Amino acid sequence: MTARTPEPPGAVIESDPRRWAGLAVLSASLLLVVMDITILNVALPAISADLRPDNVSLLWMVDVYALVVAGLLITVSALGDRWGRKRMLITGFAVFGAASVLVVFAGTPGAVIAVRALLGVGGAMIMPSTLSMIRTLFPDGRERATALGVWAAMAAVGAAFGPIVGGFLLEHFSWHSAFLVNVPVMAVAIVAGLVLLPEARNPRPGPLDFPAVVLSMAGMVALVYAIKSAGKHGLTDATALLSAAVAVGALGWFVRRSLRRPDPLLELRLFRTPSFSAGAVAAMTTELAMAGMMLLMAQWMQLVQGYGPLETGVRLLPTALAAIIASPAAPAIAARVGARTVLAGGLAIAGCGFAVLGLAPQPLGYWSVAIALMLIGLGMGSLAIASAVIMAGAPPEQAGSAAAVEETSYDIGGALGIALLGSLAAAVYRSDLSHDELASLGVTGDAAGTARESLTGALDVAGSTGGTLADVARTAFTDSLAVTGVTGAVIMLAAAALVRYLTPRDIDLSAADH
Structure with missing residues (x-):
């Protein structure tokens, strides 16, 4: 195979001690991008209070990032294979940092939407590039599996610490700080990336x-x-x-x-390898269940339990702490019991975590939730193996395509999770909070419609009408969380069975690539 440009493959990169420092750069950048996504959820109330956006503008503030990332992932990954993955990553750092600076000048809802869209451009450049660069830095399969374990752990840490960091910043500074925190980190990442990361691209790219x-x-x-x-x-x-x-x-x-x-543009023939398909299925279903459940969990903690944003972030930590332990350990466990067992077993453990939410004694308490979050975090360790399976199934020159497939799986899974599980939870909530039930509480007309729309709406109505509506609405929301937990468990366990079927028994992630 033609040598990489400008670094030769194999021994030079493998023996370069800077590869672990390079992994630190990639992991830190992924950590920040994931944190930024979750920080927005905490910052939205402050942004709304300051800029007074209408409902459409508020939705676009949330949605535009995912839409831009989804649209650019495949193209940016293909361009990185041709132009250079290091160049694409560094450019992504610069775009993300510049967008974060521009928030200072964002005085209207439209300007915030534009900043979020530009952040999406940077995120689309960064996220698949970090994954494909790991493929470049670690040609040895065993080391790559370990590196991907660290990478997966950082994603979990970012998702958990985002609300904590966001809550701290918003308690001491304006909502602009939730964006400006990115700037110094991206500046350091650019310098470190230029020094520590090797360039890599497809040596024989076809025309775009x-x-x-x-x-x-x-x-x-x-x-x-x-x-x-x-x-x-x-x-x-x-x-x-x-x-x-x-x-x-x-x-x-x-x-x-x-x-x-x-x-x-995207090498879809990679899906002809069953193990590659198994990794993509694992990535998508894990993100599907996680995105939907975490959205509901954050609302439950704040609106039902009465925790503040910072307290909520702290109480979501069991997921991150368990993932920090499980993700780096997953490759070593896979070497002993087999990658198929770890990949399918991780999904099954996460499924058990979701089942706890549905089967725990009612009323649901935090300690049951903490156990569920811990099991979900342990199950997320399988994502390290999913990434290793996906990247091992692709030749080095197609690392960009493989990374695009995985990131697209995450993106679609996240959107599906919020849409499907969120819709299911809303349906259960409205069913429990029927018009007859509301009428018996003295809530009718537009007020009843508002109460059935969301828990936030019900609490607003309860604040003006009094009565027991708040308690009834909180119980209905908790019921919806339980039903959604059982549904998430079914999804995860079905995915575990499919992944076990697709993954070869003798798959070896420790074999070096040549």
Whole structure:
């Protein structure tokens, strides 16, 4: 195989002690990007109080980041394979940092939406690049599995510490600080990345397929938008149906085009390897369950239990602490009992964590939740093996495609989780809080509609009408959390069975690549 540019493959990179320092740069950048996503959830109330956005603007503040990332992931990964993954990563750092600076000048909801969109551009450059660069830095399979364990742990830490950092900043500074915290870290990351990371690219890139670029962007944005619209307005929503039709048409054409070309924008033929498919399934289902459940869990802790944002962040820590232990240890465990056992077993353990939420004694208390969060965090250790399986199934020159597949799996899984599990929880909540139930509490008309729309709405109505509506609404929300937990358990256990079926018994992640 033609040597990497400018670093030769194999021994030079493998023996370079800077590869672990390079991993620190990649892990820190991923940590910050994931934290930034979760910090926004904490900062939204302060942004709303300051800028007074309408409902549409508020939704776009939340959604635009995911839409931009979804649209750019495939294209940016393909460009990184051609232009250089280190260049793409450093450029992503610069874009992310510049967008974070621009928030100082964001005095309107539209300006905040624009900043979030630019952050999405930077995030799309950073997230798959960190994964493909690990493939470059660690050509030895055993070391790469360990490195991916650290990478997966940092993602879990970022998701857990985001609300804590955000809560601390918002208690002492304005909401702008939630963005400005990125700037010094990105500046350090640029310098460290330039010094520590080797360049890598596909040595024989084909011409960029511009029609496929357009199809991938249109299809992925339409898909994520359709999922989000269906989750908010129902499966029969006209916008959701139209977006879904665009997604099916564009992505179907994209898949057909990719399978027919010798040098596609995204190497979908990687899915012909069962283990590669197993890794992608594990990544998507884990993110699906995690995104939906964590959204509901944060609301339960703040609106039902009465914890503040900082207290909520602290009480979500069992997931991160368990993941910090499990993710780095997963490769060593896989070496003893087999990657298939760890990959499927991790999903099953996470499924048991979700089951605890549905089967725990009622009323649901924090210690039951803490046990569930710990099991979910332990199960997330399997994601380290999922990443290793995905990256091991791709040749070095296709590392960008493999990283794009994994990040796309996360993105779609996260959107599906919020849409599907969020919609299920809303349906259970509305069922428990029926019009007859509300009428018996003296709540009718528009007030009843507001109360059934969300727990926040019910608490607002309760504040003006009094009575026992607040307690009834909190009980209904807790019931919805329990039903969603059982559903998440079913999803995770089904995924565990599928992954066990797809993953070869004798898969060896420790073999070096040549």
